[in-house]
Amino acid sequence: MLTELVTAVFNLDALAKIMIGLVVFIGSLVWLFSYRYMQGDRHYSRFLLRLSALCLSVLLLFLSDNLIVFFLAWCLSNFLLVMLMVHKNEWEAAKVSGILTAKNFILGAICLAGAFHILFVITGSMSIQTIIQIELHPTQQLALSFALVLMLLAAMAQSAIWPFHRWLVSSLNSPTPVSAIMHAGLINGGGFLLARFGQLFLMEKRLLLVVFSLGLITALIGTVYKLIQNDVKRMLACSTMAQMGFMLMQCGLGLFPAAVAHLCWHGLFKAALFLGAGGAVQDKKEISNESPSVSVLISSLLCGVLGSYCFAFASGKEWFTMDSSLVLVVVAFLTSAQFSLSLLKSLGKKYLIMALFLSIAIGVSYGLSVSLITNWLMSLNLSEAQPLNSIHLVAIFLLIFGWVSVQYKSDLYKFLWLKNNLKAFYVKTLNASQPHPRTITVQRNHYQY
Numbered sequence: 173m174l175t176e177l178v179t180a181v182f183n184l185d186a187l188a189k190i191m192i193g194l195v196v197f198i199g200s201l202v203w204l205f206s207y208r209y210m211q212g213d214r215h216y217s218r219f220l221l222r223l224s225a226l227c228l229s230v231l232l233l234f235l236s237d238n239l240i241v242f243f244l245a246w247c248l249s250n251f252l253l254v255m256l257m258v259h260k261n262e263w264e265a266a267k268v269s270g271i272l273t274a275k276n277f278i279l280g281a282i283c284l285a286g287a288f289h290i291l292f293v294i295t296g297s298m299s300i301q302t303i304i305q306i307e308l309h310p311t312q313q314l315a316l317s318f319a320l321v322l323m324l325l326a327a328m329a330q331s332a333i334w335p336f337h338r339w340l341v342s343s344l345n346s347p348t349p350v351s352a353i354m355h356a357g358l359i360n361g362g363g364f365l366l367a368r369f370g371q372l373f374l375m376e377k378r379l380l381l382v383v384f385s386l387g388l389i390t391a392l393i394g395t396v397y398k399l400i401q402n403d404v405k406r407m408l409a410c411s412t413m414a415q416m417g418f419m420l421m422q423c424g425l426g427l428f429p430a431a432v433a434h435l436c437w438h439g440l441f442k443a444a445l446f447l448g449a450g451g452a453v454q455d456k457k458e459i460s461n462e463s464p465s466v467s468v469l470i471s472s473l474l475c476g477v478l479g480s481y482c483f484a485f486a487s488g489k490e491w492f493t494m495d496s497s498l499v500l501v502v503v504a505f506l507t508s509a510q511f512s513l514s515l516l517k518s519l520g521k522k523y524l525i526m527a528l529f530l531s532i533a534i535g536v537s538y539g540l541s542v543s544l545i546t547n548w549l550m551s552l553n554l555s556e557a558q559p560l561n562s563i564h565l566v567a568i569f570l571l572i573f574g575w576v577s578v579q580y581k582s583d584l585y586k587f588l589w590l591k592n593n594l595k596a597f598y599v600k601t602l603n604a605s606q607p608h609p610r611t612i613t614v615q616r617n618h619y620q621y
Contacts, residue, residue: 180237180299181237181241182237182238183236183300183301186549187234187364187549188235190436190545190549191234191360192234192235194439195230195231196231197440198352198439198443199223199227199357202223202352202353203220203224203349205348205349205352206219206223209347209349210347213259215259219256219259222252223349223353225252226249226252226253226256226353227353229245229248230249230357230361233249233361233364236300237300237301238299238300239288239291239298239300240298242300243281243285243288246284246361249361250277250330251277253277253354254270254273254277255270256346256353257346257350259346259350263345263613265610265611266345266346268608268610269339269344269345269608272339272342272611276338279325279329280325280328280329280336283322283326284323284365286319286322288319290316291303291319293315294312294316295308303369303372304371305371316372316376320369320372320379328386330361331360331361331363331419332359332412333390334386334393334394334417337394337413338607338608340359340409340412340413341410341413341606341607342607342611343611344406344409344607345611345613352442352446355408355409356438356442357439359416360435360439362416362420363416363419363420363423363434364435366383366420366431367554370423370428370552371552371554374556377558380423380426380558381561382424383420383423383424384423385424386417387418387424388417388421388567388570390413390416391417391418391421392414392574393417394413394417395410396605397413397414397601397604398414400598400601400605401605406605406607408446410605411442412438415438418434419431419434419435421499422500425496426555426557427497428554428555429545429548429549429554430546433544436541437541463580464513467521468517471512471521472510472513472527475508475511475524475530475531476507476508476509476510476512478531478535479507479509479511479534480504480508480535481535482531482532482536483501483508483535483536483538483539484501484539485536485539486536486537486540486542486543487500487539487543488546493560495558496557496559496560496564498564499564499567502568502571502572503571504535504538504539508534510575511527511531511534513579515527
């Protein structure tokens with residue numbers, strides 16, 4: 173009887189195994205970091221207990237195959253995250269951050285509850301595996317589309333997708349371990365939700381274009397916000413926003429396994445960055461803002477081409493294809509080109525051979541990770557590249573143009589400053605990227621500890 177109940181409520185499939193492995197690894201690191209970092213805190217034991225409960229609730233979420241259990245685990249994990257954010261409840265800024273985040277999560281929970289209710293009504297089942305495999309009557313497609321829109325809104329609220337990003341950039345009052353587990357774990361919940369119901373989203377081609385467009389907007393806005401910050405934690409928050417946008421873009425491309433691979437890379441990378449944020453503050457290393465020479469730029473582009481070709485080869489994709497996979501190839505090209513450009517600018521062109529080998533390594537490692545997870549999730553049918561269209565082509569142009577503009581931003585600023593009133597645009601953008609005013613501690617004595 174107990175075995176049947178567990179089987180009906182939980183499902184340890186390939187997707188759950190990947191996400192559980194990620195959470196166990198990152199959660200263990202954050203817990204061990206907190207064990208020393210939070211020593212001396214008045215509520216030390218309570219903090220560790222809540223952090224442990226948060227990790228367990230996320231594991232429950234990934235294992236759930238029942239709509240009710242999934243929803244309860246979703247709400248519980250968000251509730252525990254808010255409690256950890258307001259760990260210093262005497263600190264007004266932290267309390268306001270928690271309230272702002274709670275409002276955002278409540279909105280997402282309402283949307284998710286509505287989506288699950290509609291799915292239950294049209295399928296008559298509470299099992300997620302049954303729902304994603306059931307064949308619906310054409311008259312039920314409209315209801316399904318509405319349910320998926322609500323689910324998308326829930327994922328956007330969870331993953332700080334524009335315009336639901338304000339809570340993320342206002343959450344910087346949290347203790348460093350909370351920021352790490354939030355940016356590396358909880359914020360990935362939106363991506364997991366879309367991947368879990370990916371088979372349903374693949375049936376709605378027009379909705380996938382909406383998902384891709386929202387992801388592109390978020391990625392571009394998050395990147396611009398990051399470039400104008402001078403605070404380490406705000407830069408990391410805006411970076412997370414941009415990365416979640418890129419994750420959503422991959423879902424919109426119909427390549428959910430690639431999105432899952434991105435969640436894994438982002439989770440590991442962002443956990444390391446937040447746990448090492450204290451060292452980054454003291455880092456005196458200077459970064460050159462000079463525009464690269466033409467020869468360095470061309471060399472970097474060649475490295476980018478090589479890296480993108482290696483990515484396509486390692487991931488089993490064509491280097492130049494007429495489907496949505498081309499966007500991923502372009503991203504691999506820009507990633508390799510950016511890494512090579514940074515190396516050549518700092519060390520000189522004599523390190524071109526090293527840049528070429530590192531570009532190969534980047535392309536192969538990224539491609540293999542995508543290929544590995546795609547093959548691992550093969551039985552779930554979560555990968556279906558979409559036909560290349562004008563929106564994808566516009567995205568490719570914006571990504572390449574944006575990358576080139578960043579490399580020559582000093583020259584571009586000077587030109588635009590002469591031609592337009594760039595000051596007003598800069599100030600508006602900077603203001604838009606700031607946290608909620610009440611979540612900023614202006615005076616030191618306002619921090620109650």
